[in-house]
Amino acid sequence: MRTVRRLPLVLGMVVVGFAVLVAIFGPALVAHDAFTQNLAHRFVPPEWLAGGSPAHPFGTDQLGRDYLARLVLGVRISLMIGLTAVVLSGLIGTTLGVLGGYFGGWVDAVVMFIVSCRLAIPIILVALTVVFLVGSSLTVVMLTIGLLLWERFAVVSRSATRQVASRDYVAAAWCAGCSRRWIVLGEILPNIVHHLIVVATVDMAIAILLAAALSFLGLGVPPPMPDLGLMIAEAKDYMFFKPWVIEIPGLALFALVLGINLLGDGLRDLLGGESGG
Amino acid sequence: MSAAIEANGVSAVFNQRAGTFGVRRRVVAVDDVSLTVPEGMALGIVGESGCGKSTFARLLLGLLAPSGGDVRVGGQVLQAMDRQARARLIQPVFQDPASSLNPRRRVGEIVALPLRAAGVARSERRERALSMLSRVGLTPEMATRYPGQLSGGQRQRVAIARALVLEPRILICDEPTSALDVSVQAQILNLLAELRASFNLTLVMISHNLAVVEHVADEIAIMYLGRVVERGAAESVFAAPHHPYTKALLASVLTPEPGLGLPDLPLGEAVPDPANIPAGCRFHPRCPVAIPRCATEAPARGDVECHLVQSVPT
Amino acid sequence: MSPVLEVRDLRVRFGSMAAVRGIDLAIERGQTHCLVGESGCGKSVSALAVMRLLPRGAKREAGAIRFAGEDIARLPERAMRRLRGDRMAMIFQEPMTSLNPAYTIGSQMTEVLRAHRGMGRAAAVERAEAMLTRVGVSAPGMRLGQYPHQLSGGLRQRVMIATALLCEPDLLVADEPTTALDVTVQVGILKLLADLKRDLGLAMLLITHDLGVVARIADVVSVMYAGEIVEHAPVGQLFAEPLHPYTRGLLRAIPVPGKVRRGEKLATIPGIVPRTEVGFRGCAFRDRCEFATQECAEPVAERVEGAHHWRCRLASGWLEAA
Ligand SMILES: Nc1ncnc2c1ncn2[C@@H]1O[C@H](COP(=O)(O)OP(=O)(O)OP(=O)(O)O)[C@@H](O)[C@H]1O
Ligand SMILES: Nc1ncnc2c1ncn2[C@@H]1O[C@H](COP(=O)(O)OP(=O)(O)O)[C@@H](O)[C@H]1O
Ligand code: SF4
Ligand code: SF4
Ligand SMILES: [Mg+2]
Ligand SMILES: [Mg+2]
Numbered sequence: 001m002r003t004v005r006r007l008p009l010v011l012g013m014v015v016v017g018f019a020v021l022v023a024i025f026g027p028a029l030v031a032h033d034a035f036t037q038n039l040a041h042r043f044v045p046p047e048w049l050a051g052g053s054p055a056h057p058f059g060t061d062q063l064g065r066d067y068l069a070r071l072v073l074g075v076r077i078s079l080m081i082g083l084t085a086v087v088l089s090g091l092i093g094t095t096l097g098v099l100g101g102y103f104g105g106w107v108d109a110v111v112m113f114i115v116s117c118r119l120a121i122p123i124i125l126v127a128l129t130v131v132f133l134v135g136s137s138l139t140v141v142m143l144t145i146g147l148l149l150w151e152r153f154a155v156v157s158r159s160a161t162r163q164v165a166s167r168d169y170v171a172a173a174w175c176a177g178c179s180r181r182w183i184v185l186g187e188i189l190p191n192i193v194h195h196l197i198v199v200a201t202v203d204m205a206i207a208i209l210l211a212a213a214l215s216f217l218g219l220g221v222p223p224p225m226p227d228l229g230l231m232i233a234e235a236k237d238y239m240f241f242k243p244w245v246i247e248i249p250g251l252a253l254f255a256l257v258l259g260i261n262l263l264g265d266g267l268r269d270l271l272g273g274e275s276g277g
Numbered sequence: 278m279s280a281a282i283e284a285n286g287v288s289a290v291f292n293q294r295a296g297t298f299g300v301r302r303r304v305v306a307v308d309d310v311s312l313t314v315p316e317g318m319a320l321g322i323v324g325e326s327g328c329g330k331s332t333f334a335r336l337l338l339g340l341l342a343p344s345g346g347d348v349r350v351g352g353q354v355l356q357a358m359d360r361q362a363r364a365r366l367i368q369p370v371f372q373d374p375a376s377s378l379n380p381r382r383r384v385g386e387i388v389a390l391p392l393r394a395a396g397v398a399r400s401e402r403r404e405r406a407l408s409m410l411s412r413v414g415l416t417p418e419m420a421t422r423y424p425g426q427l428s429g430g431q432r433q434r435v436a437i438a439r440a441l442v443l444e445p446r447i448l449i450c451d452e453p454t455s456a457l458d459v460s461v462q463a464q465i466l467n468l469l470a471e472l473r474a475s476f477n478l479t480l481v482m483i484s485h486n487l488a489v490v491e492h493v494a495d496e497i498a499i500m501y502l503g504r505v506v507e508r509g510a511a512e513s514v515f516a517a518p519h520h521p522y523t524k525a526l527l528a529s530v531l532t533p534e535p536g537l538g539l540p541d542l543p544l545g546e547a548v549p550d551p552a553n554i555p556a557g558c559r560f561h562p563r564c565p566v567a568i569p570r571c572a573t574e575a576p577a578r579g580d581v582e583c584h585l586v587q588s589v590p591t
Numbered sequence: 592m593s594p595v596l597e598v599r600d601l602r603v604r605f606g607s608m609a610a611v612r613g614i615d616l617a618i619e620r621g622q623t624h625c626l627v628g629e630s631g632c633g634k635s636v637s638a639l640a641v642m643r644l645l646p647r648g649a650k651r652e653a654g655a656i657r658f659a660g661e662d663i664a665r666l667p668e669r670a671m672r673r674l675r676g677d678r679m680a681m682i683f684q685e686p687m688t689s690l691n692p693a694y695t696i697g698s699q700m701t702e703v704l705r706a707h708r709g710m711g712r713a714a715a716v717e718r719a720e721a722m723l724t725r726v727g728v729s730a731p732g733m734r735l736g737q738y739p740h741q742l743s744g745g746l747r748q749r750v751m752i753a754t755a756l757l758c759e760p761d762l763l764v765a766d767e768p769t770t771a772l773d774v775t776v777q778v779g780i781l782k783l784l785a786d787l788k789r790d791l792g793l794a795m796l797l798i799t800h801d802l803g804v805v806a807r808i809a810d811v812v813s814v815m816y817a818g819e820i821v822e823h824a825p826v827g828q829l830f831a832e833p834l835h836p837y838t839r840g841l842l843r844a845i846p847v848p849g850k851v852r853r854g855e856k857l858a859t860i861p862g863i864v865p866r867t868e869v870g871f872r873g874c875a876f877r878d879r880c881e882f883a884t885q886e887c888a889e890p891v892a893e894r895v896e897g898a899h900h901w902r903c904r905l906a907s908g909w910l911e912a913a
Contacts, residue, residue, distance in 0.1 A: 168377035171340050172439065176391035177364030190381040325773035428863045458629040458800070460860040463844035467856050485773065492846040492857065515848060529774040531803030532847050535826045539782045539807050544775055546729070548743040 009266020015259025023076035032056070032066030034073045035224055039064050043242050058248055062238060067245070070226040071252060077227045078208050078256065081142050085207035086200050088146030093153025094196060101161025102184055108158075115154050123148045124213065131219040141220050145207050156199050160192035194271030201264025205257045212253060228253045281479035282337060282367070282447050283313040286346035289332045293552070302552040306332040308503035309346065314496075319473065319480035321494025321511065323487055323526065327551065329503040330483045334451040337481060338369050350447065361395055368440035372452035374432035378424035384410070384435050385420030391443045409438045413468060430461035434468065441472060447479045454489060466492060487530050491515055499523045502549045502559045506582045519581040521564050558584065593660055594619045595761050595794035596641065601654040603633075603640050609869045610636045610649070612818035618762070618794040623785070625805045626798045628815035629864055634798045637815075638764050641796070642681050643671050659761060677707040680755035684767040686747040690739040697735030700754050707758050722753040726783055745776035752783065759791060766798045781808050802845055806830055814838050817867050817875035823900040834901040837876045874903065882909075
């Protein structure tokens with residue numbers, strides 16, 4: 001019973017943990033370079049298909065680059081985008097949400113107005129415009145997504161803060177002579193952080209998919225960098241003849257995002273209580 | 278005897294709105310209350326749910342800025358004091374021990390929090406927190422536990438330790454035992470009485486339980502719909518209540534004496550609503566002895582606010 | 592006369608935790624039986640077990656529940672549903688848990704009558720109005736059109752009592768019906784319950800943690816501790832001569848106006864109520880009892896003297912002996 005309930009968490013941890021290991025150590029461990037082309041060896045199938053070779057376990061792409069090397073680097077880049085975007089949006093959203101929730105009144109009204117403005121902006125169009133105007137690079141993609149994805153953090157931290165701020169221990173801390181800064185950082189934040197972790201996983205999955213979508217449209221990470229979305233985009237022209245070129249990055253993206261979401265769900269159940277110890 | 282804490286005509290008004298487009302309600306939770314607690318005294322405040330007891334406690338603690346009037350502690354206006362000076366003078370104990378302790382902190386840290394805010398060095402903090410824990414009857418081993426691992430009574434002890442660790446002069450207790458079982462309630466009441474004597478505390482004890490207040494308080498204030506309708510020395514209020522509401526409250530205390538049966542309470546069933554305080558005497562819709570004048574004319578300010586009682590005006 | 596409700600050796604557990612550990616109860620017509628104890632000692636679980644309303648995860652073991660002579664412990668749920676709200680009814684501490692916020696008082700009350708009595712609409716409304724009048728609700732016609740949230744706590748409790756009594760049950764189980772109410776309102780509700788019991792000849796099981804309430808309304812009292820009934824006696828006898836050390840400690844720990852002088856210490860019971868696992872042996876009070884000896888770790892038999900039952904190794908007269 002208990003193990004069944006914990007299954008999503010464990011599965012998510014395994015997938016995400018594996019992806020993180022791959023992202024950190026993978027590129028150094030794969031024999032081939034992700035950028036070296038070899039037009040003589042285009043579309044070598046993966047090892048497990050007929051005609052595959054152990055030299056290229058996942059085969060090669062349309063330019064003869066080692067597909068495993070590209071995949072591994074692609075996971076690193078996708079994770080980097082997700083992580084940076086979440087840290088950035090987490091900082092922005094949580095700051096706004098906690099301020100609005102704690103101070104209430106006009107501060108809250110201003111925060112809610114900013115959130116409403118943000119919700120009125122179609123993310124993908126703005127991202128497209130920005131990338132179109134300043135040109136695309138990994139940094140631009142990460143910043144754009146990070147600066148646009150904070151509304152869930154703001155909304156969740158605001159309502160969680162309002163709830164926690166009405167607890168008596170916050171009043172007691174105020175009576176104890178604590179500064180407002182201490183109350184927010186020391187009493188309120190630790191009690192809303194479990195909500196924020198769940199939001200972080202949701203937003204991370206969204207950020208990765210968003211970056212992949214941008215890449216697919218040719219406005220994300222510029223080639224020859226192999227973001228998972230870009231690999232899918234590049235593979236789409238060949239997918240009817242060489243299905244594995246789209247299957248491999250597609251499955252990787254699916255597994256990564258699913259893993260992150262499972263992790264988030266699992267953490268929500270695990271951290272839901274207030275027991276602390 | 279000088280006043281440890283005094284409320285001068287304080288009010289608390291909340292502007293509430295039911296839903297986004299709902300009607301505005303002007304809730305007068307505390308209405309122009311003046312009370313003085315002399316140094317070392319214990320004041321008991323009694324009243325039914327929603328009469329403004331907790332709101333008054335929040336005003337006394339400075340947690341809520343009064344809509345009118347002011348609260349003075351040791352002669353200084355509370356709202357104008359800096360937070361550390363205030364913390365050294367006045368501290369709270371709240372009703373629900375489950376909500377008054379931060380669930381993510383260990384007991385030791387919780388008790389040491391006021392010391393930390395006062396800038397006391399780490400080693401001294403630890404020492405003072407531990408000695409305070411033992412004063413309230415907890416073992417040092419408890420310092421490393423989380424509140425979730427304690428019973429209700431133990432949590433309330435932790436809350437008391439936190440309140441006393443700065444050795445304040447005034448303790449405001451808002452229903453400190455009403456979330457506890459009777460056998461534990463007695464433990465906490467004894468502890469409060471003992472600490473009060475040894476720290477020479479001024480105590481404000483809020484409760485809806487007259488028996489609890491009677492056990493603790495030197496003076497009593499009875500609240501009804503945001504006003505203190507009767508006040509006086511505890512003995513005299515209990516022995517000879519004047520206000521019809523006080524009489525009803527006293528009559529409704531069910532002492533464990535079988536054979537007495539249930540008392541006759543001639544109170545009307547009208548529901549007191551702080552957003553809609555009746556004209557004249559605010560108690561008149563329920564008052565069993567109301568006279569025509571009561572519906573139109575508010576009784577004079579005084580120790581007993583009733584047309585039928587001659588009292589000393591304040 | 593045989594009792595309306597007779598419970599024998601009722602046990603309920605949640606996983607490995609024994610919430611009710613073999614209680615016996617018997618309530619006669621026109622009798623108020625109070626079940627008193629501190630929070631968590633198993634009062635509500637016992638009541639729910641009697642009504643066959645235990646939550647999921649609760650496991651009832653053995654035990655006979657005889658209602659009007661018939662064993663209902665194994666009655667099919669359909670038959671049980673017909674019985675509940677008709678011949679046996681229950682009211683709760685928080686009326687909002689049993690009143691549906693989405694329906695008017697009137698539709699909830701008439702629904703009961705139509706389901707159990709097959710009454711027509713007009714007759715049902717008439718009966719509901721009469722019942723509201725009986726429980727002291729003013730302007731009953733108007734109340735029928737109101738929603739539960741439009742009523743005060745005291746009124747809601749009256750409406751719930753009226754609903755419970757619509758079909759003139761033989762047994763009324765009331766779980767802390769006045770705990771959430773102000774003292775002044777509490778008196779009115781208790782008076783109403785006492786009157787109704789007398790007029791309708793109800794058997795009433797009233798659950799409370801307040802010994803003051805017990806003293807004023809009970810005919811017979813059962814004191815519960817850690818899932819067991821540790822003492823059981825007619826109300827006068829129990830208060831005059833409590834024989835279980837727990838009952839005695841409880842009675843002395845209550846501040847009573849005029850009894851304990853200010854500055855004087857209240858008597859206390861040290862420690863807290865223990866959690867009892869399945870298979871717990873001996874007296875559950877022994878960690879807190881000043882008279883505990885080795886003997887108390889062994890199963891303690893119930894002592895009986897006339898109508899007075901208590902579960903302690905000490906015989907009556909121990910107080911004088913001590
Ligand atoms: N922040 C607020 N906004 C609006 N109304 C409020 C607020 N705080 C309190 N009130 C109202 O003020 C009145 C007094 O509330 P208060 O909490 O002081 O009552 P109390 O006497 O402590 O009651 P209890 O015995 O239930 O604790 C109530 O009607 C309450 O609804
Ligand atoms: N749904 C439930 N799941 C698990 N334990 C429960 C549940 N309901 C009650 N209990 C436990 O059973 C014991 C008795 O509970 P209860 O009868 O509600 O006590 P009370 O005497 O306060 O009414 C308590 O220890 C409580 O924690
Ligand atoms: S003034 Fe009138 S209504 Fe008010 S308490 Fe006195 S007699 Fe009753
Ligand atoms: S059996 Fe023993 S421990 Fe239990 S109440 Fe009696 S004397 Fe105390
Ligand atoms: Mg209150
Ligand atoms: Mg209960």
